[in-house]
Amino acid sequence: MSGAHGLGRVAARRLALACLAGLFVSAGTAFAHHELAAKFDTSKTTTLAGIVTAVDWRNPHTHVFFNVKDKQGDASNWAIELDNTIVLEKSGWRADTLRAGDALTVRGHPARDGTRQISGDTVTQTATGQKVLFAKDTTPAPPKTPRATPRGPDGHPLLGGPDGYWGYPSSTVLVQNGAAVKMDADGLLANLADAPKVAPFQPWALGVYRHRQERQLRDDPMFLNCKPPGGVRYLQSPLGFQLIEDRVRQRVFVLIGSGNHNYRIVYLDGRKNVGQVRGDDDNPLYYGRGVGKWEGDTLVVETAGFNEDFWFTNGGLPHTNLLSMTERFSRPSFDTLHYEVRIDDPGAYTQPWSASWDLRWVDGQELPVFFCQENRS
Numbered sequence: 509m510s511g512a513h514g515l516g517r518v519a520a521r522r523l524a525l526a527c528l529a530g531l532f533v534s535a536g537t538a539f540a541h542h543e544l545a546a547k548f549d550t551s552k553t554t555t556l557a558g559i560v561t562a563v564d565w566r567n568p569h570t571h572v573f574f575n576v577k578d579k580q581g582d583a584s585n586w587a588i589e590l591d592n593t594i595v596l597e598k599s600g601w602r603a604d605t606l607r608a609g610d611a612l613t614v615r616g617h618p619a620r621d622g623t624r625q626i627s628g629d630t631v632t633q634t635a636t637g638q639k640v641l642f643a644k645d646t647t648p649a650p651p652k653t654p655r656a657t658p659r660g661p662d663g664h665p666l667l668g669g670p671d672g673y674w675g676y677p678s679s680t681v682l683v684q685n686g687a688a689v690k691m692d693a694d695g696l697l698a699n700l701a702d703a704p705k706v707a708p709f710q711p712w713a714l715g716v717y718r719h720r721q722e723r724q725l726r727d728d729p730m731f732l733n734c735k736p737p738g739g740v741r742y743l744q745s746p747l748g749f750q751l752i753e754d755r756v757r758q759r760v761f762v763l764i765g766s767g768n769h770n771y772r773i774v775y776l777d778g779r780k781n782v783g784q785v786r787g788d789d790d791n792p793l794y795y796g797r798g799v800g801k802w803e804g805d806t807l808v809v810e811t812a813g814f815n816e817d818f819w820f821t822n823g824g825l826p827h828t829n830l831l832s833m834t835e836r837f838s839r840p841s842f843d844t845l846h847y848e849v850r851i852d853d854p855g856a857y858t859q860p861w862s863a864s865w866d867l868r869w870v871d872g873q874e875l876p877v878f879f880c881q882e883n884r885s
Contacts, residue, residue, distance in 0.1 A: 654841050759776060
């Protein structure tokens with residue numbers, strides 16, 4: 509962590525705007541990527557050729573529109589769905605990579621609802637054979653020589669810094685420690701029979717989880733309505749987050765890359781985990797209320813007070829307003845943040861359970877600013 513005086517310009521501006529807006533009490537909208545199988549029939553593959561008419565370079569998904577002629581020579585307009593603009597830009601693409609009039613060949617999966625949409629698994633310029641608009645945002649290689657954990661004047665590790673952010677989580681799904689379960693990066697199970705292994709569900713919660721899985725996660729409120737990535741979900745996003753310490757007021761701002769300038773606050777001043785001054789009057793929140801303290805080199809945060817209006821993790825694990833989390837943040841080296849969480853929700857689970865993963869330091873880059881737009885998925 510670093511004081512606000514050491515923030516990068518974009519981070520400082522985000523923090524100032526967030527403070528003015530009071531966004532910590534009711535997060536706005538969030539990163540709304542959907543499971544591929546929720547919208548497209550992954551059992552079928554289609555190849556189409558046509559001419560670009562427009563490029564819609566917006567989040568949560570970029571779309572390329574192109575005219576495709578049938579056997580009779582009649583043209584119909586199709587939409588190619590691609591990744592979000594941030595990942596595409598990291599992969600070297602821009603809004604003008606394709607222009608109206610370009611000829612394309614697209615291979616992907618057709619939409620489940622029969623509309624003229626296709627997933628852009630492979631997009632190739634017909635004239636050159638060049639593959640375009642594909643995402644390749646891979647985890648950066650670790651430095652050859654490990655860097656030591658930075659520390660502040662009080663001896664505690666600095667969990668952030670002014671010129672970078674935490675991203676590339678080693679796991680983007682939440683599964684109880686020790687469970688051997690296969691699922692994709694969005695939390696869709698490879699085998700539905702493995703559902704009971706994911707967490708110690710109560711019967712009703714297992715039923716809800718299975719139902720969400722059976723529908724390929726298409727009911728995800730983050731996808732449908734741009735709900736915030738509350739709970740641990742923002743910690744599973746490739747868009748990352750920053751930890752910014754306000755030493756004077758004894759609090760830590762968590763700036764969230766996968767939300768529309770969303771952030772949460774962790775208070776270190778010894779207050780109780782109840783409604784905050786200028787705060788929420790104990791209304792349930794998307795990110796809960798967090799109070800923390802240092803235990804050696806680990807920041808331990810008790811977070812509670814969640815609402816039930818969102819999915820608190822990828823994959824559709826249910827939760828109730830009884831959810832509380834014990835979060836542990838540690839920085840074993842300069843480039844690694846270790847995160848552990850203990851889930852305690854007696855409304856949905858038979859006992860507390862735990863999970864953990866690591867995140868990588870993205871050095872010298874500002875936190876991505878992601879704006880989700882509803883009805884655009």
